[in-house]
Amino acid sequence: MSTIEKLPIEQDYSYLNDRLIAQQAAFLANPMPSAQQRIESLNKLKRIIINNSDAIIYSISMDFSNRSESETLLAEIFPLLDAIEYSKARIKKWMKAQKRKVPMTVMPASVSVMYQPLGVIGIVVPWNFPLFLGLSPLVSALAAGNRAMIKMSEFAPRTADLVKDIIDREFNIDEVAVFTGEVDVSSEFTKLPFDHLVFTGATPVGKIVMRAAAEHLTPVTLELGGKSPTIIHESFPIEEAAERIAFGKGMNAGQICVSPDYILCPRHKVNAFAQAFVKAMSRNYPNLRSNEDYTAIINARQLTRLQSYLQDAKEKGAQIITINPADETFESTRKFPMTLVLDTTADMLVEREEIFGPILPIKAYDSLDEAIQYVNHGLRPLALYYFDWDKQRSDEVLARTHSGGACINDTLSHVTVDDAPFGGIGPSGMGHYHGKEGFINFSKAKTVVRKGRINTTKFVAPPWNKPAYNLLVKLLWFKFKTLRR
CATH class of the missing domain: 3.40.605.10 (Aldehyde Dehydrogenase; Chain A, domain 1)
Incomplete structure (x- = not known):
């Protein structure tokens, strides 16, 4: 048949x-x-x-x-x-x-x-x-x-x-x-x-x-999008930085194109920042499973992607810190606890891919120059965040890095400013609105030249030996040659 x-x-x-x-x-x-x-x-x-x-x-x-x-x-x-x-x-x-x-x-x-x-x-x-x-x-x-x-x-x-x-x-x-x-x-x-x-x-x-x-x-x-960096200067109060970053990273459970993708922290303050960040997140979200303030992951596909990032990092030797204050389980839900990842390496997915979720790698640096070079060696991000009360250093970081937008001592807030453009650069986008x-x-933007009733071009039109044309040429040469160098 x-x-x-x-x-x-x-x-x-x-x-x-x-x-x-x-x-x-x-x-x-x-x-x-x-x-x-x-x-x-x-x-x-x-x-x-x-x-x-x-x-x-x-x-x-x-x-x-x-x-x-x-x-x-x-x-x-x-x-x-x-x-x-x-x-x-x-x-x-x-x-x-x-x-x-x-x-x-x-x-x-x-x-x-x-x-x-x-x-x-x-x-x-x-x-x-x-x-x-x-x-x-x-x-x-x-x-x-x-x-x-x-x-x-x-x-x-x-x-x-x-x-x-x-x-x-x-x-x-x-x-x-x-x-x-x-x-x-x-x-x-x-x-x-x-x-x-x-x-x-x-x-x-x-x-x-x-x-x-x-x-x-x-x-x-x-x-x-891309991997939007957050640099914390050594002089900035570490608990203040953690509190401000926790608010931005916690919004929409990190599912934001301008969400802080990773932290660049002074080496001797990495552990202190991790502890302060856990404390800040736990205060904002004391429990997760039944907490209506904490956003779930949009679908199973994205959840699986995030889980694979953590599994990859764990298998390659990273330290994983899961922030789960109430020690809950999340089977049958799409709640994904905010998770810190320390001791990351360049071959890990959390360093190679945009995270777009509640995972936050912390990378140590020994000098501000080193942190800037790390950012500049990557693809140009949609946002850059820098924490430092010193305006001169902040201006230097802004001048030496490229990003679609930036915040000093804050995250995300530049997106909601109406009187300023929003847009990316290079791999993070093009154009503004x-x-x-x-x-x-x-x-x-259409250029319009409006002439009057008198046709002045006839005085300088060919043949090019007219007195008006010769006068125009002399005036233009005088103008350009007498301009200050």
């Missing part, structure tokens, strides 16, 4: 391209929205967030199996509302054409730069902050007068469905359209000829996204 081979069902992704075409057509019908129209769009987004805040908090917590209300408020909802209010108050100023200097060869004329919306912005959202990292780029895109298509993360499905529902109810789909679905949808989404594409996620995937965008010469903003830089990023 013969069997009929079942062929795979070919998926139809044409709806993505259809939506892009519809948004492009709507944009062409209104290519320069007024400041008031942009403010109204941001007000609409603000109402969506406020009116659905309880549902947002619940959905995100369910996707993680547990995440505290406070973390979602502090890391997602409040920063978004701040960003909306900040942009609303400045849109009119940002939209004004900027006057620029007129060179002698162009006089008489005026020169200005106007900022035009790009068109349709594609946004690919990660799972770790599924609201903030989707709607934060949207704030900048709307402020710049664009339309947007958003692909939510398949690893936070409840939040994805909720965001799609609340956006669809308030926005016309020709303004903002939200899509859900698995990784195949994300792959097809990144192949669309957007006017700009924003991707937040892992560096290897960022390379794939950039290759797909290159097919259409689509400009990209890549917010990736937030605030004015976000407006610029999603706009075309």
Whole structure:
């Protein structure tokens, strides 16, 4: 008896391209929205967030199996509302054409730069902050007068469905359209000829996204990650450093692209820092299993990855310190205790890979120069943290290292600053958004030269033996030769 081979069902992704075409057509019908129209769009987004805040908090917590209300408020909802209010108050100023200097060869004329919306912005959202990292780029895109298509993360499905529902109810789909679905949808989404594409996620995937965008010469903003270092200077109080770092590393159980990835600590203070960090974490999270303040790992795949990092380090001789104040077990849960790793070596996964979870290696150094060299020998990270009250040394560390952003005597907080750009460098990303830089990023800065009624170029046009041309040449030579060297 013969069997009929079942062929795979070919998926139809044409709806993505259809939506892009519809948004492009709507944009062409209104290519320069007024400041008031942009403010109204941001007000609409603000109402969506406020009116659905309880549902947002619940959905995100369910996707993680547990995440505290406070973390979602502090890391997602409040920063978004701040960003909306900040942009609303400045849109009119940002939209004004900027006057620029007129060179002698162009006089008489005026020169200005106007900022035009790009068109349709594609946004690919990660799972770790599924609201903030989707709607934060949207704030900048709307402020710049664009339309947007958003692909939510398949690893936070409840939040994805909720965001799609609340956006669809308030926005016309020709303004903002939200899509859900698995990784195949994300792959097809990144192949669309957007006017700009924003991707937040892992560096290897960022390379794939950039290759797909290159097919259409689509400009990209890549917010990736990497191994963000934390350097503690010898003079800084070790318990103070531990307390501040524990807060940042504990947020979202370390599942943050700018989370401190490893500590560089003076050699003779490594044990003291480890003890102080255990104390600080135990105070913040006295128990874990039933603690609603401590976030779970997003899924079994990520949990297995983190466990493999620790197993690899243990097998290669590292010292493992598990911070589990109540001495609990975690079978059948995705709670993963904060874990310190000492005596690491370059061949361990915790040194080679971005950790993105509650594991914190501590590396000893003997001089600040050695710590800086260690950072500079690695790939440029998304963030760098340095603890030192001395401003001169802090400025030196900032000048001698490269990172997407930095905090002195703190961690994470630079991400929530609206009046400053956020973005990576090299393997940790490219491009910026937030605030004015976000407006610029999603706009075309177009130079405009405006001439008057009199055609002055005819006085210097060929043939090149005209008196006016000879005078212009003499004036220019006089200008350049008399400039101070």
